[in-house]
Amino acid sequence: MSLINFSEGFFIAVHSLILLEKHKPERLSAKFLAQELHSSQAHLSKVFQKLTKAGVVTSVRGPAGGFVLNKDSEEITFLDIYEIVEGRVNISGCVFGKSYCAFTTCIFGNELNKLTKEVYDKLNSTKISDFR
Amino acid sequence: MSLINFSEGFFIAVHSLILLEKHKPERLSAKFLAQELHSSQAHLSKVFQKLTKAGVVTSVRGPAGGFVLNKDSEEITFLDIYEIVEGRVNISGCVFGKSYCAFTTCIFGNELNKLTKEVYDKLNSTKISDFR
DNA sequence: ACTATAAAGGTATTAGAGTACCTAAATAGA
DNA sequence: TCTATTTAGGTACTCTAATACCTTTATAGT
Numbered sequence: 001m002s003l004i005n006f007s008e009g010f011f012i013a014v015h016s017l018i019l020l021e022k023h024k025p026e027r028l029s030a031k032f033l034a035q036e037l038h039s040s041q042a043h044l045s046k047v048f049q050k051l052t053k054a055g056v057v058t059s060v061r062g063p064a065g066g067f068v069l070n071k072d073s074e075e076i077t078f079l080d081i082y083e084i085v086e087g088r089v090n091i092s093g094c095v096f097g098k099s100y101c102a103f104t105t106c107i108f109g110n111e112l113n114k115l116t117k118e119v120y121d122k123l124n125s126t127k128i129s130d131f132r
Numbered sequence: 133m134s135l136i137n138f139s140e141g142f143f144i145a146v147h148s149l150i151l152l153e154k155h156k157p158e159r160l161s162a163k164f165l166a167q168e169l170h171s172s173q174a175h176l177s178k179v180f181q182k183l184t185k186a187g188v189v190t191s192v193r194g195p196a197g198g199f200v201l202n203k204d205s206e207e208i209t210f211l212d213i214y215e216i217v218e219g220r221v222n223i224s225g226c227v228f229g230k231s232y233c234a235f236t237t238c239i240f241g242n243e244l245n246k247l248t249k250e251v252y253d254k255l256n257s258t259k260i261s262d263f264r
Numbered sequence: 265a266c267t268a269t270a271a272a273g274g275t276a277t278t279a280g281a282g283t284a285c286c287t288a289a290a291t292a293g294a
Numbered sequence: 295t296c297t298a299t300t301t302a303g304g305t306a307c308t309c310t311a312a313t314a315c316c317t318t319t320a321t322a323g324t
Binding site: 003004005006007008010011014015018020036037038044089091093094095096097098100102103107108111112113115116118120122123126131 | 174225230232244258
């Protein structure tokens with residue numbers, strides 16, 4: 001039980017894209033990537049449907065098919081990938097997901113929001129090309 | 133979608149204990165607390181079963197029954213409460229919950245673990261008595 | 265053209281958190 | 295002592311992320 005945790009979907013996305021970057025311009029299949037990451041191929045395929053729609057990778061069907069990173073995708077940030085997989089990130093929201101709180105002042109002050117911002121900055125400053 | 137988020141159960145636990153501290157030595161019922169926090173009474177009751185077993189509060193059944201904070205419980209930390217509700221916290225683990233990684237070095241370096249430690253320290257340094 | 269391969273995408277199952285409901289046990293007050 | 299109230303605790307339902315399965319579509323190689 002970790003205090004900061006990311007989903008399996010995000011794990012798959014970042015690690016796969018880094019593998020695509022490292023093997024460039026090779027085309028890698030969902031099966032290969034799933035084996036490499038010790039992840040579910042079904043889950044990985046679903047994640048890649050999002051990445052393909054978002055234009056991060058190009059997919060090719062058929063024998064010797066698979067995925068390749070698009071031209072500008074090395075410059076994509078972890079934050080971009082996070083939002084493609086998980087949805088838009090809220091940087092200043094309540095850590096409990098509340099839009100309304102019975103307490104007048106937040107019990108955490110603004111410290112957790114500051115730390116959230118630091119996580120955000122970390123994701124926003126890390127690019128796929130950093131792992132070339 | 134926040135990058136750092138805590139569960140409804142933890143929300144209920146901390147906020148309820150702070151209310152108990154503020155209303156000391158009054159006895160507060162599950163119904164009252166749930167209304168006050170705009171939370172589910174059923175969920176709150178379950179959370180308080182854990183807090184009672186852990187010795188943080190004392191429960192009294194019957195009319196005018198409810199919960200009171202135990203003697204030393206003002207000095208309890210948010211971290212203690214977190215672990216009672218959610219289970220033991222892992223400070224140095226993988227943010228993806230992996231015990232094994234296909235990559236030789238973590239893509240986040242040790243930065244996320246550093247930030248996790250800061251969240252941990254924040255929880256560990258905040259006490260119920262801080263909200264007297 | 266045919267066949268085997270691999271992604272696309274719809275549907276269904278699983279696991280866990282949160283929620284709801286119901287009965288039993290305890291207790292304050294009449 | 296009786297009654298109403300409130301927690302204890304078991305069970306079951308709901309919702310979502312993750313996972314699995316299956317059919318369709320595209321394509322490389324023969």
